[in-house]
Amino acid sequence: MTAGRTGRKRPTISDVAKRAGVTKGAVSRALNNGTGVSSGTRERIRQAAVELGWSPSYAARALNGKPLGTIGLVVRRPPEILDFDAFFASFLSGIESVLSGEEHATVIRFVPDAHTEAATYERLFNDRFVDGFLVTDLRVDDERPAMLRRLGAPAVVVGAPEGSSDFPTITNDSEDAIRGLVRHLVAGGHRRIAHVQGDPGMLHALQRRWHWEKAARDAGVDPGPVEYGSYTIEGGAQATERILALPERPTAIFYGSDLMAIGGYSVLGDAGLSIPGDMAVAGFDDIALASFTSPPLTTVRSKHRALGSAGARLLLDMLKGQEAPASTTLGGELQIRESAG
Amino acid sequence: MTAGRTGRKRPTISDVAKRAGVTKGAVSRALNNGTGVSSGTRERIRQAAVELGWSPSYAARALNGKPLGTIGLVVRRPPEILDFDAFFASFLSGIESVLSGEEHATVIRFVPDAHTEAATYERLFNDRFVDGFLVTDLRVDDERPAMLRRLGAPAVVVGAPEGSSDFPTITNDSEDAIRGLVRHLVAGGHRRIAHVQGDPGMLHALQRRWHWEKAARDAGVDPGPVEYGSYTIEGGAQATERILALPERPTAIFYGSDLMAIGGYSVLGDAGLSIPGDMAVAGFDDIALASFTSPPLTTVRSKHRALGSAGARLLLDMLKGQEAPASTTLGGELQIRESAG
DNA sequence: CTGAAAGCGCTAACAG
DNA sequence: CTGTTAGCGCTTTCAG
DSSP states (O other), rough: OOTTTOOOOOOOOOHHHHHHHHHHHHHHHHHHTTOOSSSHHHHHHHHHHHHHHOOHHHHHHHHHOOOSEEEEEESOOOTTTHHOOOHHHHHHHHHHHGGGTTTEEEEEEEOHHHHHHHHHHHHHHHHHSEEEEESOOOOOOSHHHHHHHHHOOOOOEESSSSSSSOOOEEEEOOHHHHHHHHHHHHHOOOOEEEEEEEEBBBBHHHHHHHHHHHHHHHHHEEEEEEHHHHHHHHHHHHHHHHHTSSSSSOOOEEEESSHHHHHHHHHHHHHOOTTTOOEEEEEEEEOOOGTSSSSSOOOEEHHHHHHHHHHHHHHHHTTOOOOOSSSSEEOOOEEEEHHHH | OOOOOOSSSSSHHHHHHHHHTTHHHHHHHHHHHSSSOHHHHHHHHHHHHHHHHHOOHHHHHHTTTOOOOOEEEOOOOOOHHHHHHHHHHHHHHHHHHHHGTTTTTEEEEEEEHHHHHHHHHHHHHHTSSEEEEEOOOTTTSSSSSHHHHTTTTTTESSSOOOOOSSEEEEEEEEHHHHHHHHHHHHHHOOOOEEEEOOOOBBHHHHHHHHHHHHHHHHHOOOOOEEEEEESSSSHHHHHHHHTEEEEEESSSEEEEEEHHHHHHHHHHHHHTTTTTTTTTEEEEOOOOGTTTTOOOOEEEOOOHHHHHHHHHHHHHHHHHHHOOOOOEEOEEEOOOTTTTT
């Protein structure tokens, strides 16, 4: 495949040096800084390198504290979410779309608990196995920003509210879209709008809840009951059951994810309630399925892929030494279909 | 966080050695082989290591040809497929579910072309940046098995037919399910069954086509027309248009992916054709959406996650030096719903 | 069983 | 501008 592979082992920098009639040091300088070498020998060295099909060893470079061209993604969630959840696959897709053009690789690690999570960040970076991190799922009192700061690791936080950490942040701001949704509901005569949300320890879940509350108040109605559950069909179904059991039943439910809303559909159906006639329903994410449910689901589209690509792009820029904006915001988009009246 | 972090830098093996009153060599032996050291000093060394919170440097180990605990996944497809395609996100989910329990990380790289693909495999492994590979999307005349063999890289091929390479293979065998589907169609009176498939350069696409052909012949009907397109909604829509333009129109279409089938739905609908009345439709994958389309889509369920987990498990076993079976087969499963009569 | 020493492939500081 | 020299942190001989 590659030219010059005479022996079994790959060529080292010494081979290149020998062939170019210089020393390792010269090769290193020529090919890294491009400085400290006359353009003549530099060319000779470059030649020798391609003839030998040489490329520097990641390990040796890492041992000298050089960046490897990798970014780390450590995820403290069960790996199944890649399969179920709307977010991660799209997010990853966004990341890869910029990395693939930049000769960078992604190092992914799913971890079960906070302790492993911390240890993983630490090892990955202390050894410069990754050049920096994309941090997602920021939680209330999340210790990662402080730890990463301490490690001196470059990082960008993705999907968290502005100012939630002192790292550059890509924010997913759905405030306007959620406000639009609530207005739509209120205009349709709804006064009691419930909210079903995922893990309240997640900053983005909290944020969406605030937006819903604020929008409700601003529209002159009291925020209805709130239920929590996992971001899955089952989680949504269970939360819906709890809501239906409430003494004062709401007339609309805003779910924190489309999957949860779909779980709601089945419970509402079983209870003989029609959508949106007896209960208006709205989701969040706008997954592919949302336009195929019956009735089609009104939801807030969230730009998962863009979050990934913007995060990756920003991190790459930072790694190149560029100044990073404290925060970049991507807006959500209200998708009105038929489930919310 | 970690105990013993007095200074700014992390402890090295020398620190551990000093604290235990031995030399680096002894520490290395004690903690790796566990041999060549008296159990007394071994314990002392272990103590010192935990007190210092020491863990070996990836880079230094890699430089000595030791495995890092990483497996590589290089994908020659546009990164968008993570978002659209049913396969990759689930597959990755399966991989991660076994890796997360084994302290292994995944190194992912999306590449645009065959040349970059080859170079990526080579660099990643020559430098032992990854311990082995999971290879997917095997193509006709794929050069990767030979190249990986030449590199001496451990690998398991996933989702390809048995015997398609000399690497251990996790096969996704849908022959029975496809046969069941064709029988179902033929029993429903269909004599002309078309097939829409994705990239014919992919071995798995070819394989499914063969299974369909064979099943048709065995059921006593001639295999109908075949159209190719990308594995997307648009790809399916376009292929469907071509089929509808055919002089002898089939009465059933078997699509190589659910997404393609959904693309078919809209074209058929636009043409005023009812499903399954005027045209029976079947898909492949059984994505979440499949049971929500109208009519619900009859399809062949494929075990994407299991493919990932089985592949990862097998590769890990191989890396531990265990003998690997030449081939492991996961069967598909026919999901009869309403779109195919 | 243990210590000493060489070396993995590269970078960076220092002389010349 | 170029060569030489130390290391980076670890593993692995090889003596003792």
